[in-house]
Amino acid sequence: MFKKVIAVTIVLVLVSASGSVSYSHIVTDEENPISLENIDEINVSLKRQLEIYKPESGRISDRIVLLSGVAPQGSKVIVEVYSTPSIFNTYNFSLYDTDFWNPAQLETEENEMNTKEYELDTEGYELSTEENEMNTKENQIKEDIYLPPVVSEIEVGALGYFAKELELKIGFNKIKIYIEGSDDLKIIYIYVNDPSKAEKFIEGIDNMGILNNIEKVFEQEEIESFLKSDKIPKTECTKDNLDNEDVIDVIDDIQENSLQNDTNQNEEEN
Amino acid sequence: MTKERIKTAILISLFMVSIFLANQIWIELPESFLPSFADEVYYIDSKDIFSNIVSPERYLINFGNKHTVLYNDNEHELWEKGRSLIVNIFKDNNYISQIIESDELNKYRESLSLDYFFSEKLHIYLLSKTLDINIPSSVYNEIEQANNIHISLGKEPFIVFSNGDIHLKISDLENANKLESEISNIRKTINAIRKENPTEFFAISYAFPEIDNHEFIPTKMKYSLPKIVVKSEIDIDNKSVDSIARNFFNNLEYARPFVESNGSIIYVYNEEVLKIYQDGMLEYSNLNHEPVRNRELYKSLNTAINFITKRLGWPENSYLKSIEPIEFEDSKGYRFRFMYKISQAQIMLNDDHSMEAPIEIEVFNDYVKSYKRLVRLNLIPLNINQANDDMLSPTQIIDNKINYELIRSKYIQKNKLNEEDIAETQIDILSFIDNSYLAYYKTRTKRISSDLGLTLIPVWVIEIDGITFIFDAYEGTNLD
Numbered sequence: 001m002f003k004k005v006i007a008v009t010i011v012l013v014l015v016s017a018s019g020s021v022s023y024s025h026i027v028t029d030e031e032n033p034i035s036l037e038n039i040d041e042i043n044v045s046l047k048r049q050l051e052i053y054k055p056e057s058g059r060i061s062d063r064i065v066l067l068s069g070v071a072p073q074g075s076k077v078i079v080e081v082y083s084t085p086s087i088f089n090t091y092n093f094s095l096y097d098t099d100f101w102n103p104a105q106l107e108t109e110e111n112e113m114n115t116k117e118y119e120l121d122t123e124g125y126e127l128s129t130e131e132n133e134m135n136t137k138e139n140q141i142k143e144d145i146y147l148p149p150v151v152s153e154i155e156v157g158a159l160g161y162f163a164k165e166l167e168l169k170i171g172f173n174k175i176k177i178y179i180e181g182s183d184d185l186k187i188i189y190i191y192v193n194d195p196s197k198a199e200k201f202i203e204g205i206d207n208m209g210i211l212n213n214i215e216k217v218f219e220q221e222e223i224e225s226f227l228k229s230d231k232i233p234k235t236e237c238t239k240d241n242l243d244n245e246d247v248i249d250v251i252d253d254i255q256e257n258s259l260q261n262d263t264n265q266n267e268e269e270n
Numbered sequence: 271m272t273k274e275r276i277k278t279a280i281l282i283s284l285f286m287v288s289i290f291l292a293n294q295i296w297i298e299l300p301e302s303f304l305p306s307f308a309d310e311v312y313y314i315d316s317k318d319i320f321s322n323i324v325s326p327e328r329y330l331i332n333f334g335n336k337h338t339v340l341y342n343d344n345e346h347e348l349w350e351k352g353r354s355l356i357v358n359i360f361k362d363n364n365y366i367s368q369i370i371e372s373d374e375l376n377k378y379r380e381s382l383s384l385d386y387f388f389s390e391k392l393h394i395y396l397l398s399k400t401l402d403i404n405i406p407s408s409v410y411n412e413i414e415q416a417n418n419i420h421i422s423l424g425k426e427p428f429i430v431f432s433n434g435d436i437h438l439k440i441s442d443l444e445n446a447n448k449l450e451s452e453i454s455n456i457r458k459t460i461n462a463i464r465k466e467n468p469t470e471f472f473a474i475s476y477a478f479p480e481i482d483n484h485e486f487i488p489t490k491m492k493y494s495l496p497k498i499v500v501k502s503e504i505d506i507d508n509k510s511v512d513s514i515a516r517n518f519f520n521n522l523e524y525a526r527p528f529v530e531s532n533g534s535i536i537y538v539y540n541e542e543v544l545k546i547y548q549d550g551m552l553e554y555s556n557l558n559h560e561p562v563r564n565r566e567l568y569k570s571l572n573t574a575i576n577f578i579t580k581r582l583g584w585p586e587n588s589y590l591k592s593i594e595p596i597e598f599e600d601s602k603g604y605r606f607r608f609m610y611k612i613s614q615a616q617i618m619l620n621d622d623h624s625m626e627a628p629i630e631i632e633v634f635n636d637y638v639k640s641y642k643r644l645v646r647l648n649l650i651p652l653n654i655n656q657a658n659d660d661m662l663s664p665t666q667i668i669d670n671k672i673n674y675e676l677i678r679s680k681y682i683q684k685n686k687l688n689e690e691d692i693a694e695t696q697i698d699i700l701s702f703i704d705n706s707y708l709a710y711y712k713t714r715t716k717r718i719s720s721d722l723g724l725t726l727i728p729v730w731v732i733e734i735d736g737i738t739f740i741f742d743a744y745e746g747t748n749l750d
Binding site: 053054062064066068070157158159161163164165 | 334336470472476477478479489490665666668669670671673674675699700
């Protein structure tokens with residue numbers, strides 16, 4: 001009898017000892033199903049006005065910005081970029097040349113320019129004062145006018161949202177955005193810093209990230225006061241006013257000065 | 271008396287021996303019960319392979335407020351460089367950890383930094399193994415799984431483990447100087463990538479602030495993938511099938527192949543079966559096992575990776591795609607799926623074998639139950655510049671009216687919404703984009719039946735609200 005009890009106990013112990021608890025490491029997510037109650041959050045009005053989210057008016061260090069916004073399905077959004085010729089001293093520059101400058105080229109050509117300028121400075125004071133006078137005159141002229149705009153079109157599809165890269169020029173840019181055939185006009189002002197002049201750029205790779213950051217977003221009051229000041233050009237070079245005599249004078253002056261710059265540099269080289 | 275005892279003893283021992291020998295012939299006892307007569311299973315120094323396979327699916331590079339995404343780390347070795355930085359951060363246990371909010375992490379991505387995104391949320395223990403670091407239990411308590419590691423490349427080094435909901439920032443400010451060389455190394459790589467003029471990606475929430483979706487999508491593609499011709503790695507007509515079988519069976523003497531009517535070759539040995547199909551697919555199964563009550567993730571994954579390494583190995587750019595807990599009879603284990611890429615595109619299997627990924631393996635801790643594999647490799651070395659037209663981006667594809675309507679109707683169907691309620695309104699599809707990636711797809715039309723191989727075309731796979739859509743990368747047409 002006793003042996004039976006022991007035997008049964010041993011069997012029971014063995015059976016219970018073999019049991020174990022298992023668990024899994026991975027916990028699966030359960031997504032919240034969308035119910036009819038939050039339809040209003042999902043639904044968005046079909047008829048949208050033109051609205052631009054990016055870029056915001058301000059000062060940045062990178063010429064290429066993201067242009068994003070909403071517009072009615074199937075509409076055509078026209079983007080006009082007006083810019084001022086703030087660095088025409090550096091390049092053989094044509095007013096009708098609307099290609100963008102290659103940043104890499106910018107580095108090498110700027111470096112070349114810097115060495116030439118150095119030569120200029122040491123070799124003749126008279127020449128440099130003349131140059132300085134010319135530069136001031138140019139400065140006055142170049143601030144007075146916007147170049148003919150670079151125009152691009154965006155065809156808004158079924159999404160109603162659009163996003164594309166927009167190229168600006170170094171210096172001051174005025175961006176006009178409107179739907180074709182509509183009066184609704186959005187204007188954005190962006191100043192692009194010349195990277196070669198930025199001290200940060202010289203510090204090298206480590207600060208590369210900072211170069212691309214938006215340095216300053218203009219507040220509404222700043223934009224308004226800026227618009228009233230003398231700092232930004234008043235005249236736009238458009239297809240319509242290219243015949244305008246004042247505009248032609250300005251364009252001729254700029255072209256003449258840029259050519260003269262080249263001849264001076266050529267003389268110095270020789 | 272003693273004679274009787276001796277006789278009894280001899281009788282018993284003979285009886286035991288006969289049982290033992292009978293077992294040897296008829297039954298295979300579990301290895302733990304008997305001393306193993308089979309070859310010792312050896313593991314290759316698999317740490318490197320493990321780290322290469324358990325690696326990110328995509329790399330988000332933040333140049334500041336510009337971004338790009340790379341789907342392939344072949345050229346720049348970002349994974350290796352990032353790993354060595356992370357090892358150094360965790361080396362002397364001198365770091366601070368804190369939970370941060372989503373907004374803060376999104377802000378960090380607007381500075382120079384790098385993000386690794388894994389295909390699935392990985393348990394922190396697995397991440398510690400692939401990164402080769404010791405993660406203390408305090409971290410496990412804060413965040414159990416992560417599918418994203420953010421690495422800051424600014425003056426003050428820190429990393430963030432994230433799973434989309436919880437974000438744990440780990441900073442090591444004291445060691446900033448020592449880590450500077452590692453970080454500088456990565457910065458140089460990032461600079462080199464930037465100079466290549468990569469495709470710009472933007473966060474949906476950055477471009478459209480009213481939409482709360484932080485996924486990154488491209489504006490306009492700056493590269494195009496060509497059609498490719500691929501061939502299965504296994505050629506069934508060749509004698510090589512025998513050498514493949516040798517990887518699975520120690521002695522082919524007992525596992526003779528026989529050929530099925532449809533051309534597949536089958537090897538059978540006890541409970542192990544190896545089948546190689548006409549189209550080059552390999553299927554191995556082993557039904558011999560002892561029950562596994564506790565599934566162990568790292569052990570199973572390690573077993574899986576070692577097993578595959580020794581049996582046909584890894585195609586270039588392979589990585590762990592998904593982990594699925596499974597049960598078979600009374601055992602618990604995992605199904606691991608591995609994906610590989612050709613250039614920036616994943617290789618999709620829209621085949622008859624109902625495999626979701628090119629390499630699938632079912633593992634129960636130390637034991638491999640099933641191993642399926644269909645790997646097709648490029649016949650001609652790939653040059654991205656071979657492609658003619660520009661590839662579309664996902665936004666351009668969704669923008670198309672036909673595609674938009676298709677997505678909308680599938681969304682309505684899935685969420686069982688009332689068509690009349692939303693007839694007049696637009697659904698913000700952009701807020702439901704979960705994921706988008708490039709893949710190579712076997713085209714159903716125009717099958718090239720030449721001996722050369724199979725033609726694959728590049729497609730965009732876009733996951734919207736859990737529904738997967740496949741679009742031709744050039745035409746933008748839906749392929750399903």
